[in-house]
Amino acid sequence: MLPLFFFLLCTLFRLKLARPTFPFLFRSFHSSIAAMVKVAVDGPAGSGKSSTARAVAKRLQLTYIDTGAMYRSVALACIKQGVNVEEKEAVVNVAKNVSIGFSSKEDALHVLLDGEDVTDEIRTVEVNKKVSPVASNAEVRKILVAHQQHLGSTDPRGVVMDGRDIGTVVFPDAEVKVYMEASSKMRAERRLKEMREKGNADITVDEVEADIIRRDEVDSTREASPLKPAEDAVHIDTTSLVFADQVEKVCELIAPHLPSPPLE
Secondary structure, rough: OOHHHHHHHHHHHHHHHHHHHHHHHHHHHHHHOOOOOEEEEHHHHHHHHHHHHHHHHHOOOOOOEHHHHHHHHHHHHHHHOOOOOOHHHHHHHHHHEEEEEEEEEOOOOEEEOEEOOOOHHHHHHHHHHHHHHHHHHHHHHHHHHHHHHHHHHHOOOEEEEOOOOOOHHHHOOEEEEEEOOHHHHHHHHHHHHHHHHHOOOOOOOHHHHHHHHHHHHHHHHOOOOOOOOOOOOEEEEEEOEEEEEEHHHHHHHHHOOOOOOOOO
């Protein structure tokens, strides 16, 4: 045991001396540790999960992945192709053949469908009404979950991923799991504000709330990956929280799982 102890001691000493000479080795090692960090943020529509996850990822320099945008993109593709979203096999065929990607422009996440920027199109009232059958399609979920797992497992920076089944299905081994919730009225007000900012103003808050309640019922009772918190998720009710506070709460949960700052 004694020779092994001296060997380890000498190795550590050499590494200490190597820090100023070969800092890139330590930065590389730092990055590989960060790649293991996966943050799952789940919750119903309008709970603040997407905006919070996006802000947290930006603050901690992690990659943000909006899985809801992927289901919305398939729904939009169905609309564009004239496919009935209730016809399961036809929707599966669409999901298999479309290309969904993300790009960052001016600090904003843009969603690409077959190379076309559909960031605003996927947030319309029409897509809102069509997305539930798409998200409830078990085969579509298998296709998109595999894509999400690939994105989350190969990104060198680590990921913050939001959706409805991230902590339960996509990444049940995530280091941090958060379930965000809020009253249906508050969620409707948030969603209406978002829709009006994108030019979709021809709808009332009561109509939005009714659609949210309907979506909650569909999402929580579907057979494939129903909306529910992971058993070990931390619950955050955002009804009366200001945005900065909910971002801070999530960052505090992630902090212990991040490596120390890279060596200079």
